[in-house]
Amino acid sequence: VSEQCAADTHSTSLDPYSYATVFSPSITKCRRISVNCKGEKEDTKKLPSKLKKLLYKRIHILQWLPHYTRNDVLADFIAGLTVGLTMMPQSIAYAGLAGVSPEYGLYTAFIGSFTYVFFGTIKEVSIGPTSLMSLLTFSFVVGHPVECVILLTFIAGCVELLMGILKLGFLVDFISPCLTSGFTSASAVIIIVAQIKHLLGIKINSHDTFNVMLELSKHLGEIKWQDTLLGVVCITFLFGFKQLTKFKVKSPSVKKLLWFLSISKNAIIVLLTTLLGAYLHFNGGSPFKLTGPVPKGLPNFSFPPLSAQFGNETVGYSEMVRSLGSGIIVIPVVAVLANVAIAKSYSADVVVDASQEMMTLGLCNIFGSFIKAMPSCGAFTRSAVASSSDVRTPLQGVYSGTVIILALSFLAPYFYFIPKATLAAVLITAGSSLVDYEIFPVLWRCNKIDFVLTLATFIIGVVKGVETAIVIGSIINAIVLLKMWTRPKVASEIRCNKENNKEYIYIRPELGLYYPAADYVSEFIKKMHNKSPFLSIVVDCVNIIKIDYSAAKTLENILNIYNEKGIILRLVNVNNEVLRTLKTVTDTTYLQLCKSTDSINGKDDDTLISEQETLLKNRREIFSEKCEKTVDIRSRIDYMIRI
Numbered sequence: 001v002s003e004q005c006a007a008d009t010h011s012t013s014l015d016p017y018s019y020a021t022v023f024s025p026s027i028t029k030c031r032r033i034s035v036n037c038k039g040e041k042e043d044t045k046k047l048p049s050k051l052k053k054l055l056y057k058r059i060h061i062l063q064w065l066p067h068y069t070r071n072d073v074l075a076d077f078i079a080g081l082t083v084g085l086t087m088m089p090q091s092i093a094y095a096g097l098a099g100v101s102p103e104y105g106l107y108t109a110f111i112g113s114f115t116y117v118f119f120g121t122i123k124e125v126s127i128g129p130t131s132l133m134s135l136l137t138f139s140f141v142v143g144h145p146v147e148c149v150i151l152l153t154f155i156a157g158c159v160e161l162l163m164g165i166l167k168l169g170f171l172v173d174f175i176s177p178c179l180t181s182g183f184t185s186a187s188a189v190i191i192i193v194a195q196i197k198h199l200l201g202i203k204i205n206s207h208d209t210f211n212v213m214l215e216l217s218k219h220l221g222e223i224k225w226q227d228t229l230l231g232v233v234c235i236t237f238l239f240g241f242k243q244l245t246k247f248k249v250k251s252p253s254v255k256k257l258l259w260f261l262s263i264s265k266n267a268i269i270v271l272l273t274t275l276l277g278a279y280l281h282f283n284g285g286s287p288f289k290l291t292g293p294v295p296k297g298l299p300n301f302s303f304p305p306l307s308a309q310f311g312n313e314t315v316g317y318s319e320m321v322r323s324l325g326s327g328i329i330v331i332p333v334v335a336v337l338a339n340v341a342i343a344k345s346y347s348a349d350v351v352v353d354a355s356q357e358m359m360t361l362g363l364c365n366i367f368g369s370f371i372k373a374m375p376s377c378g379a380f381t382r383s384a385v386a387s388s389s390d391v392r393t394p395l396q397g398v399y400s401g402t403v404i405i406l407a408l409s410f411l412a413p414y415f416y417f418i419p420k421a422t423l424a425a426v427l428i429t430a431g432s433s434l435v436d437y438e439i440f441p442v443l444w445r446c447n448k449i450d451f452v453l454t455l456a457t458f459i460i461g462v463v464k465g466v467e468t469a470i471v472i473g474s475i476i477n478a479i480v481l482l483k484m485w486t487r488p489k490v491a492s493e494i495r496c497n498k499e500n501n502k503e504y505i506y507i508r509p510e511l512g513l514y515y516p517a518a519d520y521v522s523e524f525i526k527k528m529h530n531k532s533p534f535l536s537i538v539v540d541c542v543n544i545i546k547i548d549y550s551a552a553k554t555l556e557n558i559l560n561i562y563n564e565k566g567i568i569l570r571l572v573n574v575n576n577e578v579l580r581t582l583k584t585v586t587d588t589t590y591l592q593l594c595k596s597t598d599s600i601n602g603k604d605d606d607t608l609i610s611e612q613e614t615l616l617k618n619r620r621e622i623f624s625e626k627c628e629k630t631v632d633i634r635s636r637i638d639y640m641i642r643i
Contacts, residue, residue: 058356061118064393072392079389080399082263083126086385087113087400088407089266090430091129092291092415093423097191098134098374100146102294102415105129106404108373112364113401119360120394121353124346125339126382127364127397131430132466133375135187136334139465140327142207146372147308151317152324152331153375154304157365159332164358172337174481178443179473180337181436182454186461186469188434191427198424201227201289209462226287227421234269234425241265242429263385266426270418277417288419296412298405304369330467335361335377342378346387381430449480486516490524494532504570505532508540515550522554529567536568546577549585556586 056062087109095105112127120127141148163169193212197204201224204215242265244258261268280286306317321328339361343352364376386396443451453476461469488511495506505528509521529537547555555571562569574582 058359059118060121060356061394068393068395072395075390075392076396077399079386079391080396080401081403082260082389083382083386083396084400084403085264085267086382087126087128088404089270089423089426090379090381091404092270092418093426093430094129094131094134095374096291096420096423097131097194097427098129098137098149099142100149100374102291103299103408103412104146104149104372104374105134106408107299107371108368108376110401110404110408111368111371111373112376113397113404115364115367116360117394117397119356119363120397121356121360122343122346123391123394123396124383124386125342125357125378125394126386126400127339127361127376127378128382129374129376130338130379131191131427131434132184132187132338133331133335133377135191136327136331136466137375138207139467140324140331144323145308145310147305148320148323149374150304150369150372151306151308151320152327153365153373154369155321155324155328156332156335156375157362157367157369159328159362160336160358160365161362163332163336164355164360164362167355169336169340169354169358172333172340174478175333175337175470175474176450176453176477178439178450178454179457179470179477180341181439182457182473183461183466183469185435185437186458187466188431189462190466191431191434195424195427195431198289198420199228199231199428200224201421208465224287224289227289227419230273230288230419231421231425234273234422235429237269238265238425238429241268259388263388270422270426273419273422274414274417277419278414281417286417286419288421291415291418291420291423294412294415296409298408299371301370326467326471330470331375332362334470335365335375339378342380342383345380346383381433453477453480482516484511485514487520488512488517490521492524492528494535495538502536503532504536504538504568505529506538506540508543510543513541513544513547513551515548518551518554522558525558529562533567536570537562538570538572540572541575541578542573544578545575547581549581552581552585555582559586 088106091105091109092102093105095102095108098104109128116125116127137149137152141152163171190209193209194207196216197212200216202216202219202222204212204219206212206215241262244262247258249255249258277286277288277290280288281290306320307314308320315323336358340352340354340357343354343357361377365373368374368376389396439454440451443454453473456476457469457473460472488509491506491508491510493506494503496503507525507528509517511517513521525537525539529535559569
């Protein structure tokens with residue numbers, strides 16, 4: 001402290017603390033530092049406690065809210081309004097996809113938006129219902145009461161929160177982008193097929209993709225041309241408005257108008273067809289199938305249900321959880337995968353705190369379960385709208401959530417008149433953009449294994465369901481990774497030493513050396529030695545960053561084998577971490593270590609062999625002495641025991 005003082009140090013022999021005024025080069029103000037009798041520095045100015053620091057880190061709004069400006073208010077208001085208009089028709093449609101009433105999708109939308117404001121880190125992310133979450137939810141709760149959906153939301157939130165606290169985000173990294181592309185494309189196909197019945201006005205009870213197609217072929221005579229015509233017109237409208245941003249116009253205001261019409265296409269078509277449905281309903285009856293009544297107002301805040309009515313039987317919490325099956329794991333894992341992927345896509349040069357995003361998503365679902373919400377996560381479509389709207393902070397969620405609350409409070413009675421064919425058109429249009437058909441030719445040229453993995457995941461997803469595709473695809477993905485670690489590629493060739501023109505066998509493992517690959521590399525070295533039994537061996541460890549005990553013992557065994565035969569074995573490019581591990585397992589004095597292949601010792605093999613024989617002789621003598629001492633000690637112990 002005395003070296004930094006810019007003022008006199010005041011101290012007394014009676015006081016255990018002495019104070020000094022210290023100037024920081026970046027701060028003009030002075031602060032008082034106390035030095036106790038143990039020589040430890042303490043800041044007498046009140047510092048935030050660990051709890052306060054933790055709250056500041058986890059409640060992310062505390063970091064950006066003090067710097068919020070008036071310009072940010074306007075930008076976030078516009079972004080929140082556009083996101084809200086985009087999310088409102090989506091929420092109604094995705095609720096139907098999950099097999100629940102429209103209000104549950106709207107509940108999910110506003111609670112996710114509000115919660116992310118306080119804890120979220122990426123301004124573009126908007127938490128709410130998505131097509132993938134709705135489809136997965138439906139696959140696990142089909143035929144179940146709505147209480148199971150709410151309980152699934154609560155359990156998924158708890159799992160996501162726990163994953164964030166324990167920092168288990170690395171587990172999601174085992175789901176490769178190829179696997180994600182495969183089951184996402186499969187979910188898009190399932191969504192499109194599932195909505196054809198609403199588009200054609202046909203009632204079908206099947207949910208499996210092929211069974212739906214089979215029943216459609218049997219009920220072609222029941223097609224309602226009014227719903228079909230409306231659905232086709234809506235799809236044409238949506239695809240047409242989607243292309244508005246591609247028109248080249250010089251006027252900035254016209255360009256902005258086209259952009260706004262493009263992102264508001266869902267809200268516009270829902271509004272127009274709702275007016276049409278209401279008009280026809282009050283003038284002789286609507287020819288379209290309508291959504292039906294939607295409760296007005298906000299839901300009651302209550303703990304998630306712990307019992308449900310299955311037919312005439314009331315089941316408890318444990319039976320409800322068992323009925324959800326693997327959904328309590330699949331739903332949160334996929335939600336975390338989607339949310340972290342979106343966060344990384346829009347983070348630019350900012351490092352994404354994956355643990356914070358997982359905890360935030362968990363809180364969104366936990367809070368959502370208290371107001372009867374569905375499982376939720378972020379969506380690329382909403383994030384794209386927010387980004388193009390020049391969003392500034394996560395506060396846009398307040399405005400988008402307010403749009404949903406206003407809709408529930410004032411527009412809910414009018415949702416009755418939304419034609420089901422319109423919602424089907426919205427889902428079909430959204431699902432078509434999820435099919436990643438462009439990745440297949442790229443993967444075929446790039447990596448055939450990734451191509452097969454993606455194609456297999458896609459086919460399994462369409463045939464057996466997305467949840468099955470995720471599980472099987474993850475297993476296949478893990479097997480591919482394990483094969484790389486257990487059977488790494490090993491480069492080998494015969495090289496010549498420039499100093500003495502002696503040839504040697506050069507071997508370089510391409511991918512680390514842990515216990516699954518230790519025996520394989522050992523057998524490969526033996527195989528190369530048998531082809532050229534009189535040449536010395538050089539193992540290049542440039543790719544070996546770290547080894548474990550088993551790999552170190554394998555190297556020791558190889559060393560002993562070839563020392564007995566008089567074959568020189570050298571290790572090249574050994575880093576400190578590997579050398580430290582080798583020292584704990586074997587005596588490295590018996591190793592020929594080189595910094596690189598250019599610095600291989602130029603001694604003749606005969607000289608090296610004689611040196612190794614001398615070292616081995618000394619080693620055997622030391623070992624025999626230890627054995628004699630051990631025998632002598634054991635004899636004395638036996639004698640003492642007999643006494």
